[in-house]
Amino acid sequence: MNLQSIILLALVAVAFLVVAYRYVKRQKNSRGCDGCSCDCKGCH
């Protein structure tokens, strides 16, 4: 695997971890109601 492939893979891995961490954190804070196409920011 060449250098540019490794860099790209690392970037995807970091993005995956950051998004997953933030998603789980928000799910916990919002008691599960998150990421839906809704108005209920009151519960977020």
Place this chain on the structure above:
Amino acid sequence: MKLSELKIGQSARIETVGGEGVLRQHLLDMGMIPGAELTLVQFAPMGDPMEVRIHGYELTLRIAEADEITVESIEHIPANVGKQNAEESVQIEHPGLGEGGHYHDESPEAHTKPLPAGQRITFALAGNQNCGKTTLFNQLTGANQHVGNFPGVTVEHKYGTIKGHPEAQVIDLPGIYSLSPYTSEEVVSRRYILDEHPTAIINIVDATNIERNLYLTLQLMELGVPMVIALNIMDELEANGGTVRINKMESLLGVPVVPISAMKNEGVDELIAHALHIARYQERPQRQDFCHPDDHGGAVHRCLHAIMHLTEDHCERANIPSRFAACKLAEGDKMVAEALGLTQNELETVEHIIVQMEQERGLDRQAAIADMRFQFIEAVTRQTVVKPQESREHLRSRRIDRILTGRWTALPSFFIIMGLVFYLTFNTLGAWLQDLFQSGIDWFTEVSDQALTRWDIAPAVHSLIIDGIYNGVGTVLVFLPLIVCLFFFLSMLEDTGYMARIAFVTDKILRRLGLSGRSIVALLIGFGCSVPSIMASRTLPSERDRRMTILLTPFMSCTAKIPIYAFFAAAFFPGRAGLVMGALYVIGIVVGIFVALVMKCTIFRGEPVPFVMELPNYRLPLAKNVMRLLWDKARDFLQRAFTVIFLASIVVWFLQTFDFHLQMVENVQDSILARVAGAVAPLFQPLGLGDWRIVTALVSGFMAKETVVSTLGALFGDAVLTEIFSPVVIFGLLVFCLLYTPCVAAIATIRRELGGRWATFVVVMQCAIAWLCAWAVNLIL
């Protein structure tokens, strides 16, 4: 005669209000008190419910409730054209309540001990439904909360900080008509004001309907909490020739009154200054006593003061204002009686006092207290309010209602409007925007693919980027325009005021299913997203109706399922895609109706609660509000695409690319995903959906419905689906997707509203119904 026997256009004076319990209290709170004059405006298309005009606003109620109210016919109530209601009086100097340098509270601690600088101040924003609270909240805090033209848009507290005053927090409470708890949202507001002890209250009053709005104001003043009145929609009142003598009203009520227009941001700075002042200096309402010793021999006056003296010690211990407690005890409010912890002897004494009052006053307890409040309000408005001509907005509403709620035109109008909404979304406007979006995404994928090839990226990473992420996220992203379009039209229905009319028109049909007309609003919102729809069910006054509505919400196909329908309909039913999608929506509604009928005869026996609702004037939604809503919806969807769908795409790509030894597989059949999903696949064999890839997509749909499409896109790749599945099997799959378990966000909301057992029940019930219906499709077609 009974109220239900009135003819359209006929006016009458209320003699007695029958019925019992909270509904009767609610009718009284809405101004249906003995002596009040009303006019019958119209009946709903199927003869029930009816619309009456009382205290200058439109109220709907069912014939069964109207049968409980007796009236005497009177001459036509004269229109208020140019009527100078305010008694001529000498100019009154502005009392200056809530202003610097004026300290009206005589208690020394009020002006010698203001709250320490920097101490957190909490304002409760309280008012009737649909009087502009959320608009004012947005102006005060700079927030972007959704504003509607339907009673009960706000169903939860919303917090914000006043711009430029970081120490001042505002809580936007759901709209209430009184502090007698009738619906769960009213309980939320009442509990907040009584238990959380806000530093001050900003009471927003609709200037175009002062009489009814002041009813809540008086009860808030009884709490003895510092308060300022924001007299909203003053611009509309003045534009129609009306006005309010602010100085006089302020001196009569003993609280600061600030005329504002929340929509135009007029008077809001002055309101903030007054609110901060009364909160810092704890300037309480100067008046809390609204009964008069000369009113009908002073029966109510003596009764309330006797109860106040009797329960004073209990009120102090329970930290409940004694005037408020006395009124609530006199009304028969059990929650207050329990909170005070009165002894049996005291309870009996209170009862004797009330019975004596009823005999002297000639009215029952609830009616007597409501009458006392409305008498005071009438005296205040007589001296302070110059009634406007019939407003342009009201005239316009009456003209539009001739068609939209007319006997022969209401239902056809409803079907035409809803048909138009779906036609514009799926066939013209939305579809055109979708094509445009698709071209953009295709171009971007092509460019990225070429770049990766040029940079000689390893095949595994190349596949991850293009087959995993681009294919997964891109497949879903393309449906953004459809979803935004449908939300746009649904919000237009709500913001213009038509949603309330739909409730009025469809009440009789829904009652046959065991629901109330108000349920239709929550169900229609369900076509957008189940989560706000479940939340909207809080406006329903009975727990039975609320539960039933929540359980039926998932049958209304939400926008997240649109990508699934559009994806398969385009591939398998070319030229008939619109028809297939329409059929799916209809199937959802029909199955929902069937389930409602079963529930009505089994777990939810009994009658739906009465339908008492205010019909707001039609209004043109503000372009700013509409744009804000569209942006919110687009942002929410994009956020979803780049979080849960992005994650799911990578996970699915990984599971289908590697085996249990983490070796890349030549054949996808050997992947981790194929092995795991293959174990569950036999369950779906009778539906013709035994393919492990379909099973995987359905399981991923539990997180978010859109991921069904992204997962299928990733798993099937370039395979021609039409060669693998027949149209019948795919239609069965679409029916299954339509009806099976709602997404995790909706389940979490149901759990929060009804508890874990009901949430589990919904998941199991939906999956079972979906399986049976998909099986039936395979059997029949």
